[in-house]
Amino acid sequence: MSSDPQGGLIKRTWRRLRSPSARFSVLTLLIVGVVIGFVGTAGTQVMVAVTGTDKFCGTSCHSMQWVAKEHLASSHSANRTGVRAGCHDCHIPHEYPQLLWYKAKAGTKDIIGEMRGVMDTEEKFKAKRKEMAEHVWAEYKGNDSRACRHCHQFSKEVIAKQKEMVQPIHTMVLQGQGTCIDCHQGIAHTPPS
Ligand code: HEC
Ligand code: HEC
Ligand code: HEC
Numbered sequence: 001m002s003s004d005p006q007g008g009l010i011k012r013t014w015r016r017l018r019s020p021s022a023r024f025s026v027l028t029l030l031i032v033g034v035v036i037g038f039v040g041t042a043g044t045q046v047m048v049a050v051t052g053t054d055k056f057c058g059t060s061c062h063s064m065q066w067v068a069k070e071h072l073a074s075s076h077s078a079n080r081t082g083v084r085a086g087c088h089d090c091h092i093p094h095e096y097p098q099l100l101w102y103k104a105k106a107g108t109k110d111i112i113g114e115m116r117g118v119m120d121t122e123e124k125f126k127a128k129r130k131e132m133a134e135h136v137w138a139e140y141k142g143n144d145s146r147a148c149r150h151c152h153q154f155s156k157e158v159i160a161k162q163k164e165m166v167q168p169i170h171t172m173v174l175q176g177q178g179t180c181i182d183c184h185q186g187i188a189h190t191p192p193s
Contacts, residue, residue, distance in 0.1 A: 044100070048099070048100070048103065051103070051107070052088045052092070053086070054068070054071075054086045054087050054088075057086075057087040057088070057091075058071070058087065061110060061114045062114065062117075062119065062120045063110070063113060063114060063118065063119035063120070063125060066122060066125055067189045068087075070188070070189045070190050071087070071188050071189060074187065074188045074189070075187075076090075076187060076188045077188075085151065085188070089147065089150070089151065090147045090148075090188060091106075091136075091147070092106075093146075094147075094150055129192045130192040133185075133189075133191065133192045137181055137185065140179070140180070140181035141179065141181060141182075144179050145179045145180035145181050148180040148181070148184075149180070152180070154170060154173065154174050155174070156171075156174070159171055159174065169183075
């Protein structure tokens with residue numbers, strides 16, 4: 001038999017958590033729950049928005065400044081029509097909950113890399129560049145260039161408006177042969193040499 005009939009602190013707390021509340025009505029508890037849920041959801045959305053801008057992704061870390069500069073000069077940033085593709089459009093999934101999971105994983109890896117100074121000089125960046133690009137290519141290959149297709153939705157009508165020489169090629173893509181990244185590498189950054 002234990003000398004403390006109430007059990008340890010953890011046991012007591014657990015018992016209290018499990019027993020029905022005598023002090024608060026179900027309605028109060030429900031409202032508190034809804035408020036916490038709302039604040040949590042809104043807070044997550046704010047974090048996703050704040051950490052999802054090109055300014056945040058391109059300038060917060062030393063390691064990203066070189067790709068960010070190239071992106072600004074590419075046709076996905078500076079073009080005739082002003083429709084832009086930002087870092088997030090090409091590098092983060094659009095669907096929930098994958099978006100949160102991916103951001104948490106990639107963000108943690110990037111922060112640790114930044115703190116360790118893995119790519120704090122252009123030389124170090126250049127040395128790692130090929131490996132990183134290969135990682136992105138493999139990802140695109142694995143998901144059938146999902147990010148590209150989010151904006152570029154091919155159909156017979158769309159292809160008919162494209163340059164004549166590319167129409168037979170893209171018709172094959174429409175029929176399921178090949179994926180965007182097979183042929184279009186280096187569309188936002190200088191491809192690694
Ligand atoms: C956020 C939307 C968006 C995403 C995502 C996107 N694009 Fe684009 N892309 C555009 C727009 C808009 C243009 C047209 C720019 C212009 O006005 O010239 C364009 C132009 C292009 C062009 C022709 C311009 C050139 O540089 O010759 C190619 C090729 C292209 N995209 C390929 C891709 C590929 C491959 C991907 C995926 C890695 C991708 N795009 C992702 C919006 C997007
Ligand atoms: C088998 C190779 C191949 C694949 C796969 C491919 N393309 Fe292309 N694409 C080309 C070539 C070649 C051109 C013409 C190159 C140029 O204009 O500089 C082109 C041109 C383009 C253009 C410009 C069209 C125009 O009329 O100006 C866009 C946009 C584009 N591709 C997007 C995509 C997207 C998005 C995908 C995936 C859904 C894709 N391509 C898949 C080979 C390919
Ligand atoms: C239109 C789509 C697109 C946009 C916009 C884009 N990227 Fe990329 N990014 C790619 C692709 C595709 C690769 C794979 C290498 C290649 O083909 O250039 C890549 C590669 C990278 C790499 C690996 C190193 C390298 O040079 O290959 C980093 C880091 C990167 N991007 C960061 C960013 C950041 C930061 C932004 C915003 C400032 C951004 N990207 C915007 C499509 C994009």
